[in-house]
Amino acid sequence: MARLVAERADAIPLLAEAFREFGFEGASISRLCKRTGLGKGSLYHFFPGGKEEMAAAVLESVQHWFAGTIFQPLETLPPAEAVNGMIDAVADYFQSGRRICLVGAFALDGTRDRFAPALNGYFTQWHKALAIALQRAGLPPAEAESASLDTLVTIQGALVLSRALDSEQPFRAAMEQVRQRLSVAWRGP
């Protein structure tokens, strides 16, 4: 019994990497079998809903990780610490631009329509959490909201450009720019 849960959970990060690499449409069941080391039967045993359930589980897991590691600290830790922690965690998670954001990637093609609520929720939660941190740091609500959105935009755009140019430089530069821009919240304009 414990084994089922443990192994289903263990499959999720492997599925995530496969979806990252091939996209939702490009990730065929046979590829997902190879990546997870599970046969078709096992995979469908864990995810009776097939590929769609696998992707949903992956998105849920990503969202959960971000909620615990990034969103929640943004709402509770001292703002400067939380924001800088977010930037470090994001740079680490996305491997300085070499690893893509699954949520962002899903948003860019027809896959979006299948998972619209999950994609919306991920960015909405992030946006809200960051805006709260910036408000706590002293930014007026409107500025906090717009700086928060701008930050998410910059992160996602940096991932696109780092991938397209096959270089960590755009991502690294963007992250430092984000750090500077957000620091006005506690250092004043």
Add this chain to the structure above:
Amino acid sequence: MARLVAERADAIPLLAEAFREFGFEGASISRLCKRTGLGKGSLYHFFPGGKEEMAAAVLESVQHWFAGTIFQPLETLPPAEAVNGMIDAVADYFQSGRRICLVGAFALDGTRDRFAPALNGYFTQWHKALAIALQRAGLPPAEAESASLDTLVTIQGALVLSRALDSEQPFRAAMEQVRQRLSVAWRGP
């Protein structure tokens, strides 16, 4: 003779929309047939290299359109005019965030490796052209380069967020922010 060229060219925008909607992997030949109104025979007659040649032709056509409409004006027109023209053209082309950037989308999954030079070329040319305009407007080379890169990052990220949140608002806000940020080039800091 003239008919062949004309119809092959006419197929490209239709193929482009199909690739935008389904992604490269999700765009099956039968879907591409439906969208273009061409049978398999005709499609393979125009693009003997199959789907890969179709996507390459689409990317080339996109690149060509941007070169003429955006990159070239950036290098020749008066800077302020060129930059504002770029922003307007981009907002129009991407339908205020409802239409994705094919190049950006291709960069985010395994499709990138097939078309790496095209993706790199598109962003590199854009980046250079914008940096040149900003330098001509009076920005020091280093600032021009970083402001140019930041602009492309913001545009791509805005497309991701507008799609994910299913709203034009993030894109519109980002474009106005870009307009403001770049105006320091000719208005001074």
Add this chain to the structure above:
DNA sequence: TTATTCCTGTACCGATCGGTAAAATTTTTA
């Protein structure tokens, strides 16, 4: 008008697609 070239529709290929069924095996529970 004839010959040639260009274009299209149809049928077909093997491979792979997502998904199912059930037997066989392992693991857990009693």
Add this chain to the structure above:
DNA sequence: TAAAAATTTTACCGATCGGTACAGGAATAA
């Protein structure tokens, strides 16, 4: 240890995949 449940293997399904072959129709050139 025996029964029950969880898990994996294997074979298989119809549909669709990307791609090819080719015959016939349509336009163009001679």
